[in-house]
Amino acid sequence: MAVQSGCDGVEINAGQYSLVRQFLSGLTNQRSDQWGGDRRLFLTQVLTAVRSAIGPEKLLAVRLSCDELAPWAGITPEQAPELAAEIAHEPQEGPIDLLTVVRGSIYSVSATRPGGHTPPGFNLELSRAVREQVRLATSNRVAVAVQGSIVDVAQAEWALTDGIADAVEMTRAQISDAQLVSKLRSGTAARIRPCTLSNQKSQVRDNRNPIVTALGDPLSGYETKDAPPETAAAHRVELTVVGGGPGGLEAARVAAIRGHQVRLFEASDSFGGMVRVAAKGPGWDRLALLVDWLEAECRIEGVELINNHRVTPGELNGHVIVAVGGREGLRAYEQQPGSVVRTAAEALDDPESLPQGAVLIWDPIGGPIGVALAELLAERGVEVHIATQDNIVGNELARSGDLAPANARLLQAGVHLHPRMLLRSVSAEGATLEDRFSAQRQELPVAVVIDAGHRLPNDALGLELADVARVQASSVGDCVAPRTIYEAILEGRRAAIALG
Numbered sequence: 030m031a032v033q034s035g036c037d038g039v040e041i042n043a044g045q046y047s048l049v050r051q052f053l054s055g056l057t058n059q060r061s062d063q064w065g066g067d068r069r070l071f072l073t074q075v076l077t078a079v080r081s082a083i084g085p086e087k088l089l090a091v092r093l094s095c096d097e098l099a100p101w102a103g104i105t106p107e108q109a110p111e112l113a114a115e116i117a118h119e120p121q122e123g124p125i126d127l128l129t130v131v132r133g134s135i136y137s138v139s140a141t142r143p144g145g146h147t148p149p150g151f152n153l154e155l156s157r158a159v160r161e162q163v164r165l166a167t168s169n170r171v172a173v174a175v176q177g178s179i180v181d182v183a184q185a186e187w188a189l190t191d192g193i194a195d196a197v198e199m200t201r202a203q204i205s206d207a208q209l210v211s212k213l214r215s216g217t218a219a220r221i222r223p224c225t226l227s228n229q230k231s232q233v234r235d236n237r238n239p240i241v242t243a244l245g246d247p248l249s250g251y252e253t254k255d256a257p258p259e260t261a262a263a264h265r266v267e268l269t270v271v272g273g274g275p276g277g278l279e280a281a282r283v284a285a286i287r288g289h290q291v292r293l294f295e296a297s298d299s300f301g302g303m304v305r306v307a308a309k310g311p312g313w314d315r316l317a318l319l320v321d322w323l324e325a326e327c328r329i330e331g332v333e334l335i336n337n338h339r340v341t342p343g344e345l346n347g348h349v350i351v352a353v354g355g356r357e358g359l360r361a362y363e364q365q366p367g368s369v370v371r372t373a374a375e376a377l378d379d380p381e382s383l384p385q386g387a388v389l390i391w392d393p394i395g396g397p398i399g400v401a402l403a404e405l406l407a408e409r410g411v412e413v414h415i416a417t418q419d420n421i422v423g424n425e426l427a428r429s430g431d432l433a434p435a436n437a438r439l440l441q442a443g444v445h446l447h448p449r450m451l452l453r454s455v456s457a458e459g460a461t462l463e464d465r466f467s468a469q470r471q472e473l474p475v476a477v478v479i480d481a482g483h484r485l486p487n488d489a490l491g492l493e494l495a496d497v498a499r500v501q502a503s504s505v506g507d508c509v510a511p512r513t514i515y516e517a518i519l520e521g522r523r524a525a526i527a528l529g
């Protein structure tokens with residue numbers, strides 16, 4: 030059917046989520062009949078049947094888990110090259126054409142497309158070993174492809190030129206920038222929008238089945254619904270953007286591409302807003318690449334970027350987009366004299382400034398910030414406690430597939446987890462937690478509490494401008510309602526398009 034539909038070939042999945050892998054692996058194949066006696070038998074028969082169905086001219090590929098991350102019984106990196114060579118050589122009806130190296134098994138659901146805590150290109154050396162054996166066994170006839178968080182063109186090129194693989198899969202890289210190939214071909218690789226490896230909008234095995242899109246490009250996945258923002262506006266206007274976080278930068282970038290004259294004011298000395306702070310958390314450093322890219326694109330498109338300038342309403346006229354970010358949230362706990370409470374942003378930005386001693390992170394959100402902060406401080410040798418009202422720490426990380434890995438990392442780092450707790454008060458001696466169900470209280474002797482809780486909208490400037498007749502203002506991002514980078518970029522883009 031695939032060939033009749035016009036496909037050039039068929040790939041058989043013997044990767045993480047596949048029945049074929051279950052037959053290949055000692056982890057799951059414990060049969061005592063011929064299917065267990067020869068674990069490759071099932072795959073061999075599948076390949077033979079598929080080859081006979083598609084004929085000799087079409088491509089036949091295998092996606093093979095070469096490291097099940099379960100060395101006690103699974104396929105290991107040491108066994109994989111020989112196994113791959115046997116598979117590449119085996120089918121009686123004609124060999125396969127392509128073998129793609131992947132990793133993971135039932136015990137490692139997050140290993141196939143991990144986030145930023147796993148270095149990009151984690152399968153490269155495994156692929157090199159597999160390719161060597163496959164080429165030997167098939168006289169160079171079968172090509173080997175590699176994947177595994179390869180999101181940078183330079184790394185992909187190195188894999189091709191250094192004998193690691195004959196082809197490279199770049200999935201998230203092209204979700205993040207659908208123009209990756211054309212930019213590469215036209216010699217503008219430096220303008221490729223980077224993938225942050227956040228997994229925040231491109232998670233595929235999510236039972237809510239959301240549309241796969243990209244943190245930095247809300248058009249991705251919505252190509253049939255939304256027009257590309259890079260079309261010329263009907264009328265040129267002068268636009269002032271207030272705030273240089275992701276929402277403001279995206280608004281300025283898109284407005285400039287559409288032909289408007291744009292200047293952007295940022296109160297601090299750098300552009301990127303809270304994203305720069307979040308990028309200081311372990312595993313989140315690639316977030317900075319996205320705001321670097323937005324800033325660079327603004328400059329290329331001719332946006333006048335002005336930092337260290339806090340704009341007053343009197344300086345504004347004409348079209349204005351307000352993107353000043355959120356403000357500190359309310360503290361629903363008692364703060365006694367002598368207590369020390371810091372915000373998560375303050376602690377991430379300058380961990381040196383925290384008082385000596387144990388730390389409690391109060392994380393009612395359960396997102397990446399509280400967990401990243403706990404990891405950062407634990408790395409620095411601080412005794413770290415993290416408390417949340419949820420049944421599990423980092424509850425929201427389930428959306429990006431990082432929930433279980435994050436909890437494992439926290440425990441490995443010696444972080445003390447306090448789920449199902451409410452923070453009731455902070456004093457000079459420490460913090461009082463209360464069990465959400467039993468109301469039992471616990472005193473925690475800590476030197477400082479770091480509040481990683483909800484922030485609030487910052488609508489002061491937007492409201493003030495609403496009464497100024499000479500200004501047509503709109504607000505985007507966290508100053509409307511603190512959410513994620515994605516919403517800030519989406520709203521910044523929409524506000525720029527709405528200019529006409």
Ligand code: SF4
Nearest residue numbers: 224225227228231244
């Ligand atoms: S959501 Fe994150 S990981 Fe997914 S494509 Fe976008 S930047 Fe990359």
